[in-house]
Amino acid sequence: MDTFDEFLGKAKNLVDIAGKKTGEAVELARLKMNRIQINSDIQKTYEKLGAFVYKFHKSGETNDELIDICVGEIDGLLAQLDVISNKINDIKSSVKCPQCGTLNDQGAIYCAKCGAKMSVETVAEPEYADAPSEEPTSEEPFTPEE
Structure with a gap:
């Protein structure tokens, strides 16, 4: 009977370990998806900034406030990307x-x-x-x- 109880205890431990590893894998996948979304947002903001600069250059106008808003948005996204990348690296290492x-x-x-x-x-x-x-x-x- 002791052998059966040992077996059940070990099986329970293995299930617990598998559950924790699955949770970590899910968290890692979630972070990677978040990083992909932020990279996409950065690209879209760069494109928006470029369109504004082109439009203002063509028309001879200036709108530093709008450009500063885009630059601030990009800086914020880059900071978020850095935090997520650090979390991914922490999990992996x-x-x-x-x-x-x-x-x-x-x-x-x-x-x-x-x-x-x-x-x-x-x-x-x-x-x-x-x-x-x-x-x-x-x-x-x-x-x-x-």
């Missing part, structure tokens, strides 16, 4: 403690939260080493050619 599940730096020997020794397998390979490659879009935000 972290490993989970086998004891408590806390994310630790990849080279950590002991867990920062509970002090448990990180297993050799956990330290050796990143959390998402086998994950499929990212979307074909560039890591860098869209920037117009000068």
